[in-house]
Amino acid sequence: xxxxxxxxxxxxxxxxxxxxxxxxxxxxxxxxxxxxxxxxxxxxxxxxxxxxxxxxxxxxxxxxxxxxxxxxxxxxxxxxxxxxxxxxxxxxxxxxxxxxxxxxxxxxxxxxxxx
Amino acid sequence: xxxxxxxxxxxxxxxxxxxxxxxxxxxxxxxxxxxxxxxxxxxxxxxxxxxxxxxxxxxxxxxxxxxxxxxxxxxxxxxxxxxxxxxxxxxxxxxxxxxxxxxxxxxxxxxxx
Numbered sequence: 001x002x003x004x005x006x007x008x009x010x011x012x013x014x015x016x017x018x019x020x021x022x023x024x025x026x027x028x029x030x031x032x033x034x035x036x037x038x039x040x041x042x043x044x045x046x047x048x049x050x051x052x053x054x055x056x057x058x059x060x061x062x063x064x065x066x067x068x069x070x071x072x073x074x075x076x077x078x079x080x081x082x083x084x085x086x087x088x089x090x091x092x093x094x095x096x097x098x099x100x101x102x103x104x105x106x107x108x109x110x111x112x113x114x115x
Numbered sequence: 116x117x118x119x120x121x122x123x124x125x126x127x128x129x130x131x132x133x134x135x136x137x138x139x140x141x142x143x144x145x146x147x148x149x150x151x152x153x154x155x156x157x158x159x160x161x162x163x164x165x166x167x168x169x170x171x172x173x174x175x176x177x178x179x180x181x182x183x184x185x186x187x188x189x190x191x192x193x194x195x196x197x198x199x200x201x202x203x204x205x206x207x208x209x210x211x212x213x214x215x216x217x218x219x220x221x222x223x224x225x226x227x228x
Contacts, residue, residue, distance in 0.1 A: 035217075043203060044117070045219035091158065101209070102148060102171055103217065105158035 004106035023092030031097035119220035140208030153202035
């Protein structure tokens with residue numbers, strides 16, 4: 001069974017600094033997808049970035065990048081130049097290939113950006 | 116606006132009651148997923164429909180049921196409600212049933228009192 005582990009319940013970062021949110025996963029599949037979502041206090045789930053297991057380059061989307069280390073089964077999210085608006089819960093999720101394409105989520109990391 | 120519409124946004128009801136949550140997927144998306152987010156269980160997959168057919172089932176209680184209609188909107192029915200059913204219920208949609216492009220609605224916050 002697939003599993004996502006986020007070991008940091010909470011993180012603090014100063015404005016304009018970079019921060020890394022950790023995510024490790026466990027799967028026996030060769031084909032899978034990894035996702036990061038942001039959930040602000042208003043509650044909605046906002047898609048940030050996607051990495052496919054066969055993608056050779058790390059995914060980037062603006063200030064977000066995904067540090068994908070396949071052998072270590074880790075998919076850490078890096079946020080550069082943090083902004084106050086980045087304060088939110090961040091969830092790592094995985095989708096395995098197959099007939100059921102549901103997402104399995106980690107427990108999340110609460111990021112607080114300070115002045 | 117993500118394109119996925121969930122109604123109502125908030126719902127307060129008593130134990131033992133039955134409620135229906137509604138989801139309209141993004142235009143063109145055939146697949147609908149329901150998730151439950153509670154404080155103690157985190158984000159849990161409940162059920163998936165693809166073009167009207169049930170495709171996958173997760174940790175969905177027998178008191179809960181869902182369906183997807185010909186116009187592709189979906190409803191999640193929760194019955195014999197208990198205090199522990201209080202949670203944020205999300206609907207997400209995607210074009211196919213194996214796409215990576217999931218779009219989430221803003222959720223329905225259910226409070227059972």
